[in-house]
Amino acid sequence: MTDNGRIFKQIDWDRVHRRLEVSKAAIEQGVSSNPEEKIKILKKRALLLSRESSSIVEKDEQISMVEFVLAHENYVIESKYISEVYPLKEFTPIPCTPDFVLGVINLRGSILSILDFKKFFDLPDKGIADLNKIIVINSEFNKFGILSDSIIGVRFIRTDEINPPLPTLTGKRKAYLKGVLEDSTIVLDAAKIISDPKIIVHEEVGN
Secondary structure (H helix, E strand, O other): EEEEOOOOOOOOHHHHHHHHHHHHHHHHHHHHOOHHHHHHHHHHHHHHHHHHHHHHHHHHOOOEEEEEEOOEEEEEEEEHEEEEEEOOOOOEEEOOOOOOOOEEEOOOEEEEEEOOHHHHOOOOOOOOOOEEEEEEEEEEOOOOEEEEEEEEEEEEHHHOOEEOOOOOOHHHHHHHHEEEEEOOEEEHHHHHHHOOOOOOOOOOOOO
C-alpha cells in the first residue's frame, strides 16, 4: 500500500496482542522471581496464616473438666479448681449448720467440710452409697468438698461447645451455671461457687 511514494505495511493486530501477552507474562515472571519480592510475599502469607491459626486456637481452646453425677444428671466442673477426688468413707455430721452441709471429714490431718449440692440445688436425694466421691475444691479463698453420686472421668471441652443454660434449668442452681453441652451435661461455674458467701458456714455449735 502506497501514499505519495511512501509504503505502508498492513498491521497484524493479532500478532501484536500475542507479543504483548508474552511480554506481560515475562514481566510478571521476572517480578515473582525477584528474591526480595518473594520474601515480601512469603512474609505476608506467614502473617495471614498466623492470624488464621490464632483465631482457630481461640475458638478451639479446650478446657479440662471433671464429669460427675448428681441425682441422675451429669455435671462438669473445671479441673483447675479441683485438687483431688476422694472416696467418701465416713464423715462427722455438724449440728447447727445448713442442711446442705453433710458434715466434715479428716483428710490427711485436715478438717474438710462436705457440701451436698443435691440439697443445695433442691435436687432429688439418692442417699449415701459406695459410689459416692468427694470432689475437693481448692482455691486461695476457700477449700471444701462437693459430694457426688459418682465420678465419670475427665473430659476436654471446647469453649464454643458451651451453650447458654436451658430455660428448664431453673431454681437455685441457675445462678451457678456456666452453660450446657449438646449432650445435656451441665457446666458449673466454679468461680461463682467458690466466691459465694452462702456456702461458707459461719454458724457455730451452741453450748
